[in-house]
Amino acid sequence: MTVSEILARAREKGLRIATAESCTGGMIAARLTDIAGSSDAFDRGFVTYSNAAKQDMLGVATATLDAHGAVSEQVAAEMASGALHHSAADIAVSVTGIAGPGGSEHKPEGRVCFGLAQRGAPVLVETIEFGALGREGVRLASTAHALDLLAKAVN
Template sequence: MTDLAPLFDDAAALVTRCAQRGLMIATAESCTGGLIAGVLTEVPGSSAVLDRGFVTYSNEAKMEMIGVPGALIETHGAVSREVALAMAEGALAASRADLAVAVTGIAGPGGGSPDKPVGLVHFGIARKGQPTQHVEERFGPEESRGAIRLATVRRALAALSNFIDP
């Protein structure tokens, strides 16, 4: 079980900043399985900021819920820059949100390969009217599954925070 308590302050700061600016957030989560939305909803008043969260763990969910093209997944793999960007843009399009963050990665302990090792996470960050951004992180493969997921949530909150003021 991933302990989200160390992220409560970051989540509260993000919720406050978004509320002050009238911004809503959507999440599209694969490797975190809803933890980003979960930590945001720990904050009182987050209902004014979090529009919805999509847990798109399977490829089918990515395609059906947020419109990620199947050909994109076939060509690049679910854990890729291209899919992370499509996930963020799809979450934005399928919601009332102004900002969206998407994460897809390999939390381990298995499932990695030389090209896509355990700890690899791709982030997509979208905002209406702005180019979608990509961030790639390679959290240590020696980290536990929980540590990789926690680091992913931390990085996602920071990415959203950096995208609030263009």
């Protein structure tokens, strides 16, 4: 499904979308707002690159960050839920990961955690290991995957 089709389907169903982004730095919101007229289906995007921003803008708990780290399904879930809570959206997608270069043995480059929150439903989370695609490659792959999650949610 193209970005235009995602927005059209959201429009048809009366749904509004929000994004909560860390490693993609607003790329998902940019793809959605590249489409003229997207404001009737896209509510807002949160770029929460630092842990402080995740806490201040989305309400991610300090305890969650301390226990699991920013790159975790737990934080992705809280980011998506926080985006719903702090917006007029019905669906929110979140992304947090290691774009690179680098990473660690426990959190390698290319590990990205996603959250998908919808009003009245449990938050879905998943982790994708994109591998060492390079910073831009991981960011592009993460953006594409987040858009796929939104496509499934509005379908």
